[in-house]
Every structure is written in C-alpha cells, then in structure tokens.
Amino acid sequence: GLRVALPNEFFQRKIFEQEGTANLINNNNFREFLRGLYFKVDSPTENGSSFIFDLLDGDNDPENDARIDLFYTFKTLTGETCEENTQDPIETVLRLNFDAISVNTFDNELNPSIASTLANPNIDDGEENLYVRGGDGIVSVIELFGEDLDGNGVADELEFLRDQEWLINEANLIFYVNRDIVPSGDNEPLRLVIYETGNDNFLADLPLDPTSGEEPFEALVDHYGPLERGTDANGDFYKIRITNHVSNLINSDSTNVPLALVVSQNVTVFDFQDLENSQAPGIDNVPASTVVSPEGTVLHGNRTSNEAKRLKLQIFYTEPN
Numbered sequence: 001g002l003r004v005a006l007p008n009e010f011f012q013r014k015i016f017e018q019e020g021t022a023n024l025i026n027n028n029n030f031r032e033f034l035r036g037l038y039f040k041v042d043s044p045t046e047n048g049s050s051f052i053f054d055l056l057d058g059d060n061d062p063e064n065d066a067r068i069d070l071f072y073t074f075k076t077l078t079g080e081t082c083e084e085n086t087q088d089p090i091e092t093v094l095r096l097n098f099d100a101i102s103v104n105t106f107d108n109e110l111n112p113s114i115a116s117t118l119a120n121p122n123i124d125d126g127e128e129n130l131y132v133r134g135g136d137g138i139v140s141v142i143e144l145f146g147e148d149l150d151g152n153g154v155a156d157e158l159e160f161l162r163d164q165e166w167l168i169n170e171a172n173l174i175f176y177v178n179r180d181i182v183p184s185g186d187n188e189p190l191r192l193v194i195y196e197t198g199n200d201n202f203l204a205d206l207p208l209d210p211t212s213g214e215e216p217f218e219a220l221v222d223h224y225g226p227l228e229r230g231t232d233a234n235g236d237f238y239k240i241r242i243t244n245h246v247s248n249l250i251n252s253d254s255t256n257v258p259l260a261l262v263v264s265q266n267v268t269v270f271d272f273q274d275l276e277n278s279q280a281p282g283i284d285n286v287p288a289s290t291v292v293s294p295e296g297t298v299l300h301g302n303r304t305s306n307e308a309k310r311l312k313l314q315i316f317y318t319e320p321n
Contacts, residue, residue, distance in 0.1 A: 134293025176309035198282035
C-alpha cells in the first residue's frame with residue numbers, strides 16, 4: 001500500500017488543540033470542521049502516471065482500508081472516578097477512517113482541433129471521427145437507425161425493420177481505429193464499453209455473454225470484443241456485438257435511446273460515477289471503469305472518407321416464411 005507522512009502541526013492544530021470545543025462534541029460537528037484532505041500529485045515523468053486510490057478495498061478487513069493513523073502520547077488518564085498522573089508517557093493511536101465521499105477532478109488541455117470538434121458536434125449527420133478517452137473523459141454517442149422524418153417518435157429505418165418481422169441472428173457495431181491519427185503503440189485501450197444514456201443501463205447482451213464469469217481481461221469478449229490488431233501489431237478495430245439489443249428494438253418495441261461508447265479499464269466493473277457537469281444527451285454519470293483509464297483512441301465515424309472503415313450497424317437476419 002501507499003503510506004504518506006502527514007504534517008504533525010496540522011493535526012495538532014485541527015485535532016488535539018480542539019479539545020473542549022464544539023468542533024469535537026459530535027461526529028457531525030467534526031465533519032463540518034474538518035471537511036477532508038486534498039491530495040495533489042506531481043508527475044515524475046513527462047508522460048504522467050496514475051494509480052487507483054481505493055479507499056475501501058472490499059475484502060471486509062478494515063486493516064486494508066485507507067485511513068489516517070494519529071500516533072500520540074499523553075501522561076494523564078481521566079476516568080469517571082479517578083485521575084492518574086503517570087511517570088512515563090502513554091503511547092496510543094487514533095484512527096480516522098475514510099468512509100465518506102471521495103471526489104476525483106481532472107484538468108487536462110485538449111488539442112485545439114479536437115476541442116473544437118467536441119464543442120461543435122454534428123448531431124444531425126454524425127462525425128468523421130469518434131473520440132473516446134478515460135480519465136476526465138470523452139464519450140462518443142451512437143444513435144441507431146437514423147432520423148424520424150415522419151415525426152411519429154420512431155426512427156424511419158427502425159420502423160421499416162419492425163414491419164419486416166425479421167429474426168435477428170447477429171448485430172454488430174465495428175469501430176475501426178483511425179490509424180492516420182492514432183500513433184501505434186501499447187497505449188491504445190484494449191476494451192470499449194457501450195451502454196444506454198439517460199438510464200445507466202448496460203445492453204441486454206451483457207448478461208447473456210457466455211464469458212461474463214471470466215477474469216476481467218477475458219470477460220465479456222463476445223459482447224465487448226477486445227481490440228483486434230493487424231499484421232503490424234497495431235490496433236485495427238473493435239467489434240461490439242449488440243444482437244439482443246437490436247432484436248429487442250425490432251421485435252419487442254424497446255425504446256431506442258442513444259448509446260454511449262467509452263474506454264474501459266475493467267469491463268467487469270458495473271458501477272457508475274457521477275459527473276460534475278451533465279452532458280447532452282442525458283449523460284449524468286459514466287462507468288467507473290472509464291474514470292480510472294488513462295487511455296484513449298480515435299475511431300472512424302459514420303462520415304469518414306474511408307468508406308471501408310465507416311461505422312455501420314451490421315445485421316444478419318432470417319426472413320419469416
């Protein structure tokens with residue numbers, strides 16, 4: 001674990017010199033008086049570094065949880081009926097557990113051209129490139145089946161597919177890495193995660209993935225296909241299988257909400273983290289696994305000039321008799 005020596009003067013002033021004041025009379029007063037600790041870390045390298053600051057490690061052993069231990073000495077014991085002055089100082093420990101709210105903030109500067117693209121998205125027609133990044137985060141939003149020109153609340157292409165009553169055998173979104181922008185190397189994210197915006201639901205394909213019980217690196221590879229590499233070992237594409245999701249949209253009249261695509265450090269982590277500021281369309285939080293991921297990539301969108309790598313929804317189906 002990580003152990004840091006904190007300044008004695010701070011805790012002498014904030015804890016021991018508050019004896020007898022209202023600041024220590026109860027837990028609520030103390031939390032109001034001492035709001036928390038602020039950690040700011042300087043990177044030892046130009047490339048930066050990161051680690052997971054896990055306050056509660058989940059093994060039910062408090063000895064492994066993050067905390068502050070105050071080691072101090074005193075000479076006077078005061079009880080209900082006696083007070084004893086001792087010759088030698090008594091050594092003891094006061095433990096403060098981190099069981100409240102923790103907050104991570106990120107402050108990074110984007111490439112100006114990327115920042116301009118993100119600030120002015122083409123919501124109607126789509127984009128040449130899709131950007132995803134962990135940490136402070138870039139989320140790409142995918143809307144299936146295009147426009148609703150007749151204004152009946154259902155995308156026209158989806159309405160057509162519902163009328164066909166096809167049996168959906170397989171449906172995929174294949175995201176090709178834009179090699180003209182993304183440099184080769186080991187910093188490409190190995191996994192991407194897709195989920196519904198607005199309700200924080202993962203897709204119906206997730207619990208049906210036969211690899212859901214595997215270790216994180218090998219889990220959910222049917223639904224969240226890992227990064228496929230070309231013969232040059234550089235990242236080529238991600239295949240996200242959404243067969244059950246598409247089948248439900250076509251044959252069960254499920255609501256066609258926009259989908260969010262993010263980087264994931266661990267696809268078996270299903271918790272969400274709140275965002276400081278909400279983002280359209282209805283993105284109030286993101287999977288926790290993307291917050292701890294330092295990686296990002298650029299993918300070909302539906303308007304890329306490279307038609308062979310253009311983002312499309314791929315559907316294999318059987319027609320009814």
